[in-house]
Amino acid sequence: MNKESGAILVLSGPSGAGKSSLINKIIKDIGPTYFSISTTTRAMREGEIDGVDYHFVSEEVFAQDIEAEMFLEYAVVHGNHYGTSLGPVKTALKEGKLVIFDIDVQGNDAVQNRLGDITTSVFITTPTLKELNKRLVNRSTDSDEVIANRLEMAKREVQRISEYDYLIVNDDLDEAAEILVSIAKAARMKIPTLQINEFIQMWEAQA
Amino acid sequence: MNKESGAILVLSGPSGAGKSSLINKIIKDIGPTYFSISTTTRAMREGEIDGVDYHFVSEEVFAQDIEAEMFLEYAVVHGNHYGTSLGPVKTALKEGKLVIFDIDVQGNDAVQNRLGDITTSVFITTPTLKELNKRLVNRSTDSDEVIANRLEMAKREVQRISEYDYLIVNDDLDEAAEILVSIAKAARMKIPTLQINEFIQMWEAQA
Numbered sequence: 001m002n003k004e005s006g007a008i009l010v011l012s013g014p015s016g017a018g019k020s021s022l023i024n025k026i027i028k029d030i031g032p033t034y035f036s037i038s039t040t041t042r043a044m045r046e047g048e049i050d051g052v053d054y055h056f057v058s059e060e061v062f063a064q065d066i067e068a069e070m071f072l073e074y075a076v077v078h079g080n081h082y083g084t085s086l087g088p089v090k091t092a093l094k095e096g097k098l099v100i101f102d103i104d105v106q107g108n109d110a111v112q113n114r115l116g117d118i119t120t121s122v123f124i125t126t127p128t129l130k131e132l133n134k135r136l137v138n139r140s141t142d143s144d145e146v147i148a149n150r151l152e153m154a155k156r157e158v159q160r161i162s163e164y165d166y167l168i169v170n171d172d173l174d175e176a177a178e179i180l181v182s183i184a185k186a187a188r189m190k191i192p193t194l195q196i197n198e199f200i201q202m203w204e205a206q207a
Numbered sequence: 208m209n210k211e212s213g214a215i216l217v218l219s220g221p222s223g224a225g226k227s228s229l230i231n232k233i234i235k236d237i238g239p240t241y242f243s244i245s246t247t248t249r250a251m252r253e254g255e256i257d258g259v260d261y262h263f264v265s266e267e268v269f270a271q272d273i274e275a276e277m278f279l280e281y282a283v284v285h286g287n288h289y290g291t292s293l294g295p296v297k298t299a300l301k302e303g304k305l306v307i308f309d310i311d312v313q314g315n316d317a318v319q320n321r322l323g324d325i326t327t328s329v330f331i332t333t334p335t336l337k338e339l340n341k342r343l344v345n346r347s348t349d350s351d352e353v354i355a356n357r358l359e360m361a362k363r364e365v366q367r368i369s370e371y372d373y374l375i376v377n378d379d380l381d382e383a384a385e386i387l388v389s390i391a392k393a394a395r396m397k398i399p400t401l402q403i404n405e406f407i408q409m410w411e412a413q414a
Contacts, residue, residue, distance in 0.1 A: 127410075128410055129410055155411060158407055158410055159407060161406070162400055165397075166393070167398050169406075182389060182393045182395075183393045183396060185392075185393070186373070186392070186394075187393075189373050189375075189386055189390060190373070191374050196369050199368070199374070199376075200365055200366060200368060202335070203334075203336055204335075204362060
């Protein structure tokens with residue numbers, strides 16, 4: 001019973017809060033995982049790799065995938081489409097993996113509605129908005145306009161922290177990583193309702 | 208923000224499922240804890256110590272405590288009163304401790320209603336009813352009548368596993384302990400709604 005099926009870990013939070021650094025730091029400590037790669041219609045940035053950072057597709061292909069119900073969730077952010085393909089997620093769950101999503105508040109909402117019983121959600125943020133601004137400016141990857149957009153989106157997202165199971169304030173990376181490891185290990189133990197119902201029937205019946 | 212306040216871990220499951228053994232095995236690995244000691248009107252059994260296993264009180268004292276609203280929850284089980292005093296729990300939470308409750312399904316329900324935002328709940332059971340029967344007979348502490356009562360209660364409780372965040376099937380004690388350690392460490396990170404609201408206000412305002 002224990003550990004026989006996969007589960008989902010949703011990570012949300014502003015770009016610049018350090019989600020990627022945190023994931024890279026803990027990935028070897030939390031057992032078999034599948035990191036869900038989103039599909040997007042936005043332009044590839046310098047240094048990004050198709051199929052690693054995102055699956056980069058045209059608006060036409062994205063529209064076809066919507067039509068074919070291939071997305072677990074999709075949304076428009078800053079004028080571009082972003083979506084999560086269902087197929088690889090199902091496969092990873094069957095293999096007993098912890099599926100990690102780096103998605104926004106809208107995405108979390110969609111995942112909770114579809115797969116809430118096996119999902120643990122974590123909101124990761126900087127200690128303050130000011131600190132977020134500083135980190136975004138310092139990493140020098142975004143234009144002033146993009147940074148302004150990110151800060152506005154962050155303000156809206158932070159308002160919805162209470163929709164998450166856990167909040168991690170990423171002030172000290174080591175401390176934040178230690179917390180996330182515990183949460184990720186526990187997340188793996190979430191058991192689907194269907195499997196619980198089977199267990200209940202089996203528990204009493206077995207002679 | 209992280210770790211500044213306590214949280215609650217509820218453990219439920221049939222008597223004989225191994226909750227006490229599990230707690231004893233993990234207690235040194237999960238940081239500062241307060242193990243909530245229930246108050247009961249049932250007779251003390253051989254080997255039990257007042258103030259360690261339970262606070263043993265008369266029906267009169269129990270009724271006075273109900274009147275004074277001193278219980279987080281209380282219930283009647285097998286004809287005896289059992290309750291959880293609120294005072295020591297509040298103190299332990301203020302000290303940042305993980306408060307562990309060994310309570311039944313009714314008790315979990317009451318705790319969820321009062322303190323759900325900082326509570327993680329775990330149902331611990333044997334692999335089967337037959338195995339539970341075997342363990343209860345083997346430990347030779349209960350009469351046939353008491354064992355029959357426990358089995359009937361277990362059948363009713365197992366039906367409500369879906370009210371819990373996690374299910375642990377205690378087949379292998381080491382494996383079950385490893386799972387419980389992860390869940391307990393994550394449980395400590397649950398943040399009260401009130402504190403999240405304060406954080407949201409502070410996050411944007413701080414210059």
